[in-house]
Amino acid sequence: MGELQLWLVETLSSVDAVSTLMRTRWAWPICETLHFFGLCLLFGTVGMFDLRLLGFARGIPIATLHRLVPWGVGGYCLNLLTGSLFLLTEPDQYVFNTAFHLKMLFMSLAGVNVAIFYLKLFREVKPVTAGGELPRLAKVIGGASLFFWVSVMVCGRLLTFYRPYLCDPDPGFLLNCLPYG
Amino acid sequence: MDPLFSWVESSAFSVWARESTSIFAFPTFLAGHALGMACVVGINVAVSLRLLGVTPGFPGTELKKVFPLFWVGVWLAVISGTILLIAYPTKALTNPFFYAKLVFVGLGVFQIRMIENRVLGNPDLDIPPNPKWVRLLAVSSLVCWFGVIATGRFLAYTYGRLLVSW
Numbered sequence: 001m002g003e004l005q006l007w008l009v010e011t012l013s014s015v016d017a018v019s020t021l022m023r024t025r026w027a028w029p030i031c032e033t034l035h036f037f038g039l040c041l042l043f044g045t046v047g048m049f050d051l052r053l054l055g056f057a058r059g060i061p062i063a064t065l066h067r068l069v070p071w072g073v074g075g076y077c078l079n080l081l082t083g084s085l086f087l088l089t090e091p092d093q094y095v096f097n098t099a100f101h102l103k104m105l106f107m108s109l110a111g112v113n114v115a116i117f118y119l120k121l122f123r124e125v126k127p128v129t130a131g132g133e134l135p136r137l138a139k140v141i142g143g144a145s146l147f148f149w150v151s152v153m154v155c156g157r158l159l160t161f162y163r164p165y166l167c168d169p170d171p172g173f174l175l176n177c178l179p180y181g
Numbered sequence: 182m183d184p185l186f187s188w189v190e191s192s193a194f195s196v197w198a199r200e201s202t203s204i205f206a207f208p209t210f211l212a213g214h215a216l217g218m219a220c221v222v223g224i225n226v227a228v229s230l231r232l233l234g235v236t237p238g239f240p241g242t243e244l245k246k247v248f249p250l251f252w253v254g255v256w257l258a259v260i261s262g263t264i265l266l267i268a269y270p271t272k273a274l275t276n277p278f279f280y281a282k283l284v285f286v287g288l289g290v291f292q293i294r295m296i297e298n299r300v301l302g303n304p305d306l307d308i309p310p311n312p313k314w315v316r317l318l319a320v321s322s323l324v325c326w327f328g329v330i331a332t333g334r335f336l337a338y339t340y341g342r343l344l345v346s347w
Contacts, residue, residue: 028338036330040223065236130239
C-alpha cells in the first residue's frame, strides 16, 4: 500500500491552486466551520430518520421523515467539498494518518449501509404511516447508520492526535508515518 | 486575571487534562464536545426543518420525544467544554471569540426552549401554515448555532496566549 499512498500524496499535492487558497489567513477555519455545520445537517436529518427506524417518534410517517434526507445529502456534499480542500492542501497529514484510514473505513461502511437500505428496505418501509411497525432489518440499518456516522465524527476529531511523524525503518502494510528522508 | 489562570493551570486536573498522552484524556474530551454539538445542532436542524414546512403534517409532540437527546447533547458539550476550559483557561478567556461563543450558546438554548414550550405543543402546528415568527425562530436558532460553531472553530486559530507562562 505504501507505493500507492506515496503516489496519492504526490498526485493530490499537485493541485496548487487549492493549497494556495487554503493557506490564506482565514480559509482553513472558515472551511472547518462549514465542515462542522455540514456534519450537523447530516447527523440531524439522517440521524432523525435512523431514530424513527429504531422505533422512536413512531407518530411520524416514514415518507414524511424521508423528506429530511435531501438536506442530509446537502450536508454530506458540503463536507465532501470542504474535506477535499483539506486533503488537497495537506495530503500527507491525512494519507498517512490512522484516524483518517478509520474515518474512510467508516464512511465506506455507512455508504454500504445506505445502499442496503435503498435496495432491500426502502420500498417496504416507505408506505409505513404514523404508529406503523417496522421490520427488524429497519432497526439493524438505523442502528448501524448511527454507529457509523458517530464513528466517522469521532475519527475526524481524532485526526489531530494521529498526525504522522517520520517513519522508523519498519513501516507496516498501510503506512501511518512519513516515509521521507 | 493571571493569578486565577495560573492557579487553574497548575492544578493537578488541569495538568492531567492538558498533558496526559492517554487517548482517554484530551482527545476524548474533544470528541465528546463534537458529539454533543452534533446532537444539539442536529436536533435543532430537524426541528427547524419541521417548522419551515419541509416535513409537514405530524404533531410537534412527536419531535418533543427526541428532546431528551438534545439535553444529553447539551450536557455532553457543557461538561467536555468545561474540562477543555480548565485545561486551557488563558487560551479561552483572553480571546473575545470565547465570549461571543457563550452569547450564541445562550441565544441558541433560549430559542429552542421557546420552540419546545410555545410551538411544538401546539396541535394546530402548520394548519394554517406556521406564522412568520415561528419560521423566523426556526431560522434564527440555526443562525445562532452556526455562530457557536464558527466562534468555536476560530478560537483554535485566533488565541493570543495559550498559557499564562507562555
